[in-house]
Amino acid sequence: MNGRRRWRVALDPGLVVQPTCNHLNDLREVPANRTSGCEDCLRTGSTWVHLRACLSCGHVGCCDSSPKQHAHQHAQAADGHPIARSLEPGEDWAWCYSDELFLRPA
Incomplete structure (x- = not known):
């Protein structure tokens, strides 16, 4: 990945067979967009709880605890x-919305 951070699925000690994420092979991690908050909330005047950055395009959206859940919407739409x-x-973790998997740096 050209010196960019690599991610792996976090181990789940309760499972004999660990899940895999096929999206990690196609990941093109880019830096988060420079913004003071959730890009969509700032545009619409909404509020957010925590911020998430798309590892494919850098879009900054709000978490699932936020009223609008823009990061999740971005993952489903893009x-x-x-x-x-x-x-x-x-915090040093990521989430795959498609596979519903918690990721850690490799």
């Missing part, structure tokens, strides 16, 4: 953009 990482300070 073809090939299923993975977003947390932008919260001190």
